[in-house]
Ligand SMILES: *[C@@H]1O[C@H](CO)[C@@H](O)[C@H](O)[C@H]1NC(C)=O
Ligand SMILES: *[C@@H]1O[C@H](CO)[C@@H](O)[C@H](O)[C@H]1NC(C)=O
Ligand SMILES: *[C@@H]1O[C@H](CO)[C@@H](O)[C@H](O)[C@H]1NC(C)=O
């Protein structure tokens with residue numbers, strides 16, 4: 001509003017008094033700009049009542065984050081700790097999402113398949129949004145509209161890819177015909193959530209679903225048309241975790257690097273080929289089978305400083321969240337991957353992000369990281385563990401709230 005007033009005022013001044021008043025107009029503009037900056041900075045420096053509201057209603061915000069109250073702690077890991085804190089509080093107070101009620105919950109809609117396994121993030125999101133304060137039953141109150149299709153569930157029922165595409169298309173076209181909301185923005189204030197990579201293929205029947213809606217997906221490689229400023233990278237987390245969280249256990253981390261898994265991508269094949277016999281890097285050329293011993297794979301994370309996370313058949317994998325959980329610095333080995341919450345937290349403060357071609361220098365790169373740097377990475381890693389964990393009901397600052405925050409950031413780009 002302030003902007004349009006400024007522009008109008010300027011035009012009026014110039015047309016009434018010709019060139020001479022240009023200086024006056026510029027002066028007005030300058031004053032107004034100054035005023036608006038003052039207004040903005042006032043808005044940010046005054047203790048906002050919204051924050052206290054959010055804290056009152058949501059005691060975990062305070063309890064779980066006492067150590068961060070000063071903001072100093074936050075500054076290391078978040079791109080903009082102050083904005084995050086204020087904006088998060090505003091989200092907690094205001095953000096509303098409408099879930100389309102259509103579709104038989106027993107088939108592909110509304111309810112998640114399960115809360116365990118590789119694709120658990122999808123199930124947790126579906127369940128969490130219902131349990132959360134963000135749900136509204138009044139579409140007029142909604143900032144965003146959730147299309148509750150579960151592609152993981154379709155997969156569980158053995159639906160073919162072709163049928164999935166048709167099912168999704170029919171469902172969304174049904175919503176478009178029945179409700180006025182989609183047509184207002186051609187879907188730009190709508191989102192869907194899918195962790196299984198089939199979700200991406202299942203939505204191909206409806207180009208607007210990919211082009212316009214916010215896609216919260218677990219496998220945001222660019223070859224599936226992930227658009228970073230519009231879409232949201234959902235963290236892939238295999239829950240429940242087999243063992244408790246690691247952290248503050250640096251003296252036990254005697255192993256420099258670790259990886260074991262399927263060699264189902266070029267980079268994994270190279271990683272295993274180059275390092276499998278190395279005496280300092282613990283790189284296995286296959287998965288550690290259960291027969292090897294109880295939880296041998298997981299226990300390896302506790303003993304290691306750096307856990308290598310190369311892309312598999314998809315760029316993402318639960319290995320990144322595993323590394324974070326067990327306190328092992330994730331080493332992201334990928335040429336393109338939008339890391340979850342990349343726009344909120346600074347991954348370089350708790351992870352090592354490398355290009356695939358760095359695989360040949362991997363050992364030297366890791367050995368070059370000083371002990372002090374490693375300790376700093378490790379301490380930061382412990383601080384962000386909560387962001388990569390799902391809970392039911394959800395807890396403030398957990399994976400669900402971070403995904404909601406990413407959605408909240410994206411809704412600002414939409415205007416009716
Ligand atoms: C695909 O849909 C057709 C028509 O509804 C159905 O006959 C067929 O069994 C479905 N196939 C799978 C694998 O879902
Ligand atoms: C939305 O637009 C489509 C295409 O123009 C139209 O078929 C549909 O009926 C509209 N939906 C509503 C609820 O008016
Ligand atoms: C280090 O490992 C030992 C043996 O597994 C364990 O008892 C101890 O609690 C660990 N130390 C830390 C700080 O986790």
Ligand SMILES: *[C@@H]1O[C@H](CO)[C@@H](O)[C@H](O)[C@H]1NC(C)=O
Pocket residue numbers: 273274275276277
């Ligand atoms: C690793 O050791 C095995 C067994 O000795 C050998 O077959 C393989 O070629 C070695 N790999 C490399 C990269 O040297």
Ligand SMILES: *[C@@H]1O[C@H](CO)[C@@H](O)[C@H](O)[C@H]1NC(C)=O
Pocket residue numbers: 361364365368
């Ligand atoms: C490791 O550090 C040394 C000395 O600073 C430097 O010359 C070398 O290029 C580094 N190696 C890698 C792979 O980063």
